[in-house]
Amino acid sequence: MASIEMKNIVKEYGDGFAAVNDVSIDVQDGEFMILVGPSGCGKSTLLRMIVGLEDITSGDMMIGDRKVNDLAPRDRNLAMVFQNYALYPHLTVYENIAFPLRLAKAPDSEVDEKVRKASKTLDLDEHLERKPGNLSGGQRQRVAMGRAIVREADAFLFDEPLSNLDAKLRGQMRTEISRLQKRLGITTVYVTHDQTEAMTLGDRVAVLKRGILQQLATPRELYENPGNLFVAGFIGSPPMNFLPATVEGRQVKLPFGSVEIPREKAEKVQDKGLLMAGIRPEYFEDASVKTGPMTGSTFHATVDVVEWLGNETYAYIPFEAPPEVEQQLRQLERDLDGDSMHTQLVVSLDGASRIKEGEEAEIWVDGSKIHLFDPASGDNLTVDHDNAGRIPTPRETPA
């Protein structure tokens, strides 16, 4: 059991490309930390630097009170689950789990006791004598975890452990990992590109983009107070809508109409010219089925496509964006690995909504939850810094 502290970690490759750039993250003892970001954001590289499979260009990697920059992987006492599990195919499940203990020259009785205990925890008892080749994806995943937990390591490291499983199994294993981690109370660093895993598993989440830490906060803080456009677009599904907006007093002018925002938010964004408004799909509602206080604004818009899912309805409303906003949105799409063709508004409505495709509908929006972003820098101007975790001050990224 130990804390992991990364201080100004930099990973530069031979050609000068910085895969990880000045990242500082502190993982508390027993904490479940998620590293999340689109592909190529440096999250796996960072994990591999923690475990020692990748050299650290500069910065300090501390595990407990030890600086481990120059220690070999075997001297760091960490356990890792690889993306493709990396089981030893020539050994049985039993020997796979026992492998780290055998290397440590543990006596047979101790090996047996620990392997049995791990296999019981992971429900692998009936498979102990089989080879990994004969196991299903989920079982292989559990063997890989078994190999990690027999170690009594200082921390667990997971590198996208669920990305090879199908959707149903992924959900089950996610809960399983969460339960295991809570029970063992072991420090865990978990890499994923899946924002659902990030939101559900993590005590805290570090969002990375192109090697730079964007925000380090709890899932709730990330969702409610994203530090910039990137984090706002990455966290949440369907993603947050971004609309061109101008502010006059407390009124925000959007392509569909005006929305009133709270005074403290409005004060932060006076005289900034053209801004980008970020509104989550669930902050909208069909005005005709909306119950409760109508403390928001409503507007009329023509719905292009409707997707009814039973409990909720997604409605798509296309809009035209001015070129400078359009360009920023395209860039954001690229950063998020997306490939959206249209600028459109996605609204999540109640399942009871009867809005039809091609109809004009009255949509209600909760103005108090709107975020306003600077289109040039992407910073969230209305962020509530007390509830946003840590947002590193943006440094000029080398071109």
Add this chain to the structure above:
Amino acid sequence: MNETRTKIGTWVGFVFILVWCLLPVVWIISLSFKGPSETAAGSPQFLPKEPTLQNYDDIINNPDFRDSLINSFGISAISTVLSVILATLAAYAIARLEFKGKRLVLSLALAIAMFPVVALVGPLFDLWRTLGLFNTWPGLIIPYMSFTLPLAIWTLSAFFREIPWEMEQAAQVDGATSWQAFRKVIVPLAAPGVFTAAILTFFFAWNEFVLAISLTSTTQSRTVPAQLSFFVGPDPFNPPYGQLATASVIVTVPIIIIVLLFQRKIVAGLTSGAVKG
């Protein structure tokens, strides 16, 4: 209709290839059971008229043949073991490490493999006589190794490249040193490659003739293929075909046994199950 035709075609091709490949072998086996009178006949029939084991008796009790068989075994086995060990280490380095001159090593190895053996006979003969290696086991083992190493390195490095690097990294995280990771994880996984390389090396050394006849002078180190050329018999106009055929059969048997034994080890897809399915 079409299906039966395809089936018939497959079988015709199958039988043709079998006959093509096996007829000479069957002919040699049949010859080995024929007496001298039959082999000397103008137009001998395919199957022996009076099958006899006399040839086998003669060959096995021939001390020259026994010596050369021992030489063949010893020289082939030693070159195989040394060649495979060296090739495993070299191939691992080539597959895993980034170093300057990697391509040079690989292309040089290939160039050596393509070098004609005959061109080396003269220089080697002189060199070995000066160094005292002429007509000794090492005198044959060394050139055999240098001709089989390139092939073994190429085969093995292809195998090593296919092993996911994560396996080794997982072992290192689990607490293994680089050597332990290599020995306990990589080598077992590359076993099919190791056996393939071993078989190829053994075949080369077992069948090699040019060097064997040029770099030896007595049965102290002469191997079977070379020794066979000395089986001329008492009458130069009447070579002992039956005995030659028998010797060929006897030296082929170990090869067949080795292939059958190793074939089981060369299981494709041994790494299946290591990574996602």
